[in-house]
Amino acid sequence: MRIAIAGGHGKIALRLTELLARQGQEVLGVIRKPDQAAELEVAGSRPISLDLERSSGAEAAGVLRGTDAVVFAAGAGPGSGTDRKYALDLGGSVLLAEAAEEAGVPRFVQISTIGAGQPPAPDSGEIWEAYIDAKTRAEQDLRSRKLDWTVVRPGRLTEAEGTGLVNLSPPHVTPGSVPRRDVAAVLVELLTRPGGSGLTLELTEGTTPIPAAVDALGTARPPAPGSPHD
Numbered sequence: 001m002r003i004a005i006a007g008g009h010g011k012i013a014l015r016l017t018e019l020l021a022r023q024g025q026e027v028l029g030v031i032r033k034p035d036q037a038a039e040l041e042v043a044g045s046r047p048i049s050l051d052l053e054r055s056s057g058a059e060a061a062g063v064l065r066g067t068d069a070v071v072f073a074a075g076a077g078p079g080s081g082t083d084r085k086y087a088l089d090l091g092g093s094v095l096l097a098e099a100a101e102e103a104g105v106p107r108f109v110q111i112s113t114i115g116a117g118q119p120p121a122p123d124s125g126e127i128w129e130a131y132i133d134a135k136t137r138a139e140q141d142l143r144s145r146k147l148d149w150t151v152v153r154p155g156r157l158t159e160a161e162g163t164g165l166v167n168l169s170p171p172h173v174t175p176g177s178v179p180r181r182d183v184a185a186v187l188v189e190l191l192t193r194p195g196g197s198g199l200t201l202e203l204t205e206g207t208t209p210i211p212a213a214v215d216a217l218g219t220a221r222p223p224a225p226g227s228p229h230d
Contacts, residue, residue, distance in 0.1 A: 109152065114204075148197050167207070
């Protein structure tokens with residue numbers, strides 16, 4: 001497979017790249033800053049420069065053409081304001097999904113967050129509210145498209161060693177954490193095996209081995225745009 005990862009220099013994206021490269025998959029790491037290219041090459045991907053906040057849909061489609069799957073792992077990150085949350089966490093996802101449709105890329109996996117789809121707590125602050133709103137709207141946009149999509153909402157991300165044991169299920173909004181290494185391992189399974197199509201999934205630490213957790217999702221195809229999804 002040829003898999004494009006937007007936000008290719010992120011912590012989850014680099015771990016995902018390493019795991020996919022070990023399997024012999026071809027990985028394109030989509031990045032904004034050219035000085036990140038060397039680190040992506042070490043991880044096993046081919047760096048591709050594309051600014052999701054400023055590029056056109058045609059430019060993005062040109063990058064994606066010929067790939068089998070896309071992972072949206074980009075995000076404005078800590079320290080960014082509300083404008084960047086909407087520009088990248090929402091706008092970047094919409095641009096990439098549109099480009100995937102135009103380029104004929106069938107599979108699209110979006111990394112979201114637990115809390116999306118729910119009103120943020122009243123005292124959560126303007127930036128967190130914007131982040132949750134941007135992620136929620138990005139999910140809604142993706143569900144409306146004729147793509148083989150999966151939305152993954154990880155809990156609080158940690159640098160702990162992965163255990164390979166998770167809880168991966170439709171939304172139930174139960175707080176929890178999950179190592180980035182286990183998030184990457186779940187994404188590998190979702191990209192390279194049947195399971196998870198047309199589902200929104202929450203991901204936290206759990207007791208189920210990752211392959212079994214993905215197997216339990218079944219192989220249903222995505223629902224038609226506008227139909228129930230959770």
